Amino acid sequence: MSRDPYDILGVKRDATQKDIQRAFRKLAKKHHPDLNPGDRPSEERFKQISTAYELLSDEQKRARFDRGEIDMEGAEQAPRHYYREYASASRPGGPYHNSASFADFGEAEDPLSAFFSHRVHDDHFHLAGEDRYFSMTVDFLDAVNGAKTQVRLPNGTPLDVQIPAGTHDGQTLRLPGKGGPGMGGGPAGDAFIDVHVKPHRFFQRDGDDIRLDLPISLDEAVLGAKIRVPTPTGAVTLTVPSHSNSGKILRLKGKGVPKRGGGRGDLFVTLKIVLPDKADPRLTAFMKEWAETSKQDPRKGMGLP
Amino acid sequence: MNELEFCLKLKIEASVLAVWIEQGWLVPDSTGFEQQFREADVARGQLILEMTRDMGVNEAGVDLVMELVDQLHSLRGTMQDLMAAIGQQDEETRFKILQSLDRHG
Numbered sequence: 001m002s003r004d005p006y007d008i009l010g011v012k013r014d015a016t017q018k019d020i021q022r023a024f025r026k027l028a029k030k031h032h033p034d035l036n037p038g039d040r041p042s043e044e045r046f047k048q049i050s051t052a053y054e055l056l057s058d059e060q061k062r063a064r065f066d067r068g069e070i071d072m073e074g075a076e077q078a079p080r081h082y083y084r085e086y087a088s089a090s091r092p093g094g095p096y097h098n099s100a101s102f103a104d105f106g107e108a109e110d111p112l113s114a115f116f117s118h119r120v121h122d123d124h125f126h127l128a129g130e131d132r133y134f135s136m137t138v139d140f141l142d143a144v145n146g147a148k149t150q151v152r153l154p155n156g157t158p159l160d161v162q163i164p165a166g167t168h169d170g171q172t173l174r175l176p177g178k179g180g181p182g183m184g185g186g187p188a189g190d191a192f193i194d195v196h197v198k199p200h201r202f203f204q205r206d207g208d209d210i211r212l213d214l215p216i217s218l219d220e221a222v223l224g225a226k227i228r229v230p231t232p233t234g235a236v237t238l239t240v241p242s243h244s245n246s247g248k249i250l251r252l253k254g255k256g257v258p259k260r261g262g263g264r265g266d267l268f269v270t271l272k273i274v275l276p277d278k279a280d281p282r283l284t285a286f287m288k289e290w291a292e293t294s295k296q297d298p299r300k301g302m303g304l305p
Numbered sequence: 306m307n308e309l310e311f312c313l314k315l316k317i318e319a320s321v322l323a324v325w326i327e328q329g330w331l332v333p334d335s336t337g338f339e340q341q342f343r344e345a346d347v348a349r350g351q352l353i354l355e356m357t358r359d360m361g362v363n364e365a366g367v368d369l370v371m372e373l374v375d376q377l378h379s380l381r382g383t384m385q386d387l388m389a390a391i392g393q394q395d396e397e398t399r400f401k402i403l404q405s406l407d408r409h410g
Contacts, residue, residue, distance in 0.1 A: 021361075028360050034352045034374065037381060053359070083352045083374075086345030090378035091386075095332040096349075098375035102383070 005052030024053040037084040129180035129189035140200035143167040165258040169197040208265030209256045215274040231255040246273040311342040
């Protein structure tokens with residue numbers, strides 16, 4: 001460290017008293033330990049600065065220094081205690097405690113205990129936990145009937161999720177209190193889960209209704225039949241009236257999707273006549289015979305020549 | 306120490322001390338028979354003296370500086386308590402706090 005007061009203050013040898021004072025004030029503002037309470041080394045720097053200033057601001061001492069009669073050691077100051085040593089533990093109740101900086105934190109006088117107790121009236125300290133967002137894919141029938149499942153949080157912990165009956169694709173489920181934890185007695189955040197519903201092999205969702213293409217055989221279509229039909233809640237028996245056409249729609253009331261306000265949508269069954277897997281010679285023979293006598297023209301009215 | 310001892314220690318006139326107290330820069334302990342000054346008050350007085358005598362800070366300036374210095378120390382005290390409290394938490398909690406700071410920082 002320099003032992004030259006001119007170097008320390010950063011002034012020339014021929015600097016005026018005004019220059020010296022200006023240089024000292026500038027450095028003192030920057031290095032005074034009490035104006036820089038967190039800056040430990042500032043104490044040594046300030047000591048140098050004020051020792052140098054004391055020497056140079058006194059014309060007689062400055063002249064003696066210039067003549068080499070005294071050095072910086074001669075002007076050395078006694079060790080002292082800065083205010084910051086006493087003030088570093090400023091706590092509520094102390095004579096110089098000033099909590100104006102916390103005034104907007106709620107209980108200004110003692111913000112920490114206010115923060116960690118539940119006594120605070122101010123909303124600032126009821127920090128609600130953060131909301132968390134997830135997405136999950138669920139099976140068609142689980143979405144229709146409701147199901148219990150789990151999502152895995154990023155940190156690995158599983159979160160139980162109740163999928164309500166009637167959940168539709170793209171719906172967001174809100175799990176109150178399943179987000180991040182709150183602070184200071186604040187409530188936990190919520191978890192939000194985007195639900196994607198997988199398509200089903202043969203059911204199709206249409207709002208609260210479900211549509212189903214149901215294959216029937218030729219004889220069932222012509223003669224009518226009681227057949228088993230799948231529904232989201234299990235198979236039921238459906239009566240196909242005799243002479244039912246392909247494309248005929250039968251309604252199974254209340255076999256659709258549970259509605260939010262109670263009740264259920266319907267299951268609409270569209271009949272689809274399916275010929276036997278392999279051509280049957282007897283059927284072919286019968287059709288030839290039948291076609292000769294049939295007068296039916298299903299494309300009548302389509303304006304065909 | 307009493308008023309006289311305080312003035313001798315800082316080499317100031319009693320009238321100067323009166324101004325400091327009136328301005329609220331010093332708050333001596335007045336619970337006893339006569340006002341008592343602490344070591345902290347001496348250090349505080351030195352700061353005030355340096356500002357007025359050496360650093361060219363006027364009365365209004367000292368007022369402002371002392372107000373902010375007190376606020377700063379109160380904040381530092383709270384900050385120290387908070388950091389001590391965080392330091393006592395288990396590693397997971399400290400890590401979570403660190404993460405929160407990262408996110409908002």
